[in-house]
Amino acid sequence: MRLHREGYLYIIIATILFLVVGYLGYAYLMSIPWLYWPVMIAAFLLWFWVIWFFRIPLRTFSMGESKVIAPADGKVVVIEETYEPEYFKDNRLQVSIFMSPLNVHVNRNPISGIVRYMKYHPGKYLVAWHPKSSTENERTTVVIGNDRTELLMRQVAGALARRICYYVKEGDAVQQNSEFGFIKFGSRVDIYFPLGTKVDVKIGQIVQGGVTVVAHL
Numbered sequence: 001m002r003l004h005r006e007g008y009l010y011i012i013i014a015t016i017l018f019l020v021v022g023y024l025g026y027a028y029l030m031s032i033p034w035l036y037w038p039v040m041i042a043a044f045l046l047w048f049w050v051i052w053f054f055r056i057p058l059r060t061f062s063m064g065e066s067k068v069i070a071p072a073d074g075k076v077v078v079i080e081e082t083y084e085p086e087y088f089k090d091n092r093l094q095v096s097i098f099m100s101p102l103n104v105h106v107n108r109n110p111i112s113g114i115v116r117y118m119k120y121h122p123g124k125y126l127v128a129w130h131p132k133s134s135t136e137n138e139r140t141t142v143v144i145g146n147d148r149t150e151l152l153m154r155q156v157a158g159a160l161a162r163r164i165c166y167y168v169k170e171g172d173a174v175q176q177n178s179e180f181g182f183i184k185f186g187s188r189v190d191i192y193f194p195l196g197t198k199v200d201v202k203i204g205q206i207v208q209g210g211v212t213v214v215a216h217l
Contacts, residue, residue, distance in 0.1 A: 004106060006165055006182050007054025014050040018043050049101075053185070056106055061177040061210045068110045068197075069177060070212040071153055072189040074099040076205045084192050087117050087143055087152055092192040095199060095214060097207060099187055107155060107181040107189055108210045111217075113146035115172040120164070123157070140166045142180055148217050151191060153180070158187035177210045 003011065021043040029036035062069050078096035099105055123138040138157035143150055155164050166181040168174060183189075191214065193199070198216045201207060207214065 001058060002056050003051065004054045004056050004182060006184065007050070010050050011054065014047045018047040053101065053105065055104060057104060059208070059210055062213055063176055064213075065112075065148065066217050067213050068151065068191070068193070068215040068217065069108070070097065070201075070207040070209050070214050071108050071110045071180075071191065072097045072099055072105070072207075072209045073103040074188070074207065076201050076203055076207060077188070078190070079199060079201070079203055081195065084152060086119075086141055088150075088192065091195060092152070093195055093197055093199065094190055094192055095201065096188050096190045099183065099189070101185055104209060105183050105185075106179055106209060107153075107183065108177050109144060109174045109180050110153070110176065110191065110214065111144055111146060111149070111151060112174065112176040113144040115142060115168045115170050115174060116145045116150065117141065117143035117152075118166070118168060118170050120166065138164055140164055140181065142166070142168060144174060149194060151193065154190040154192075155181055155183055156188050156190060157183065 022040065025036050025039055029039060074097040076095065077098045078094055080094055081091055082094045084090065084092045084094075118141070120140045121138065140155045142153045144153070155166065157164055163184040164181065165184070168180045174180065193215060200213050200215055
């Protein structure tokens, strides 16, 4: 396991905070064990959670030209036909993966290809499952195309997620399972497939980014 670069500042802040709480606790609360230990345990758990949140676990990635690999860790919460108004402007099959604050938050390219469209949208911070979150929340839209298909991915911020990071731009050549972004502190990633795509996941299924095959082209 290694730590993501997006977490370095947060980890430093959490470590300093933990050390300060430890020093003050030792100086002023050691004589009150019933208060000292809960404070120290809470500070440690917060520090550990920050490190855990920015982890990048070692994985054996799934690969294949006909396979669409999960772009994020989390739970499949939406599989439905819907209208995509920004790029395709037609009906698509939407699959949404919800990331809790405990999931790995690296976002990976589900296929190899060329970034044909990329746009960042500032916006609100509605809860990720709100019906309007896909069109009103802070979000990015990334379209990757190759000779087989075009897929649209949308990073959607949520009530806790206040920072969407993205690392690609239009014209970039990207490889399957390489990083295209990161969402800090929760939210979701939507994928828009052509209608008729064979989806290999179901509602409620837990998926792993770079590992789980979401669909076949």
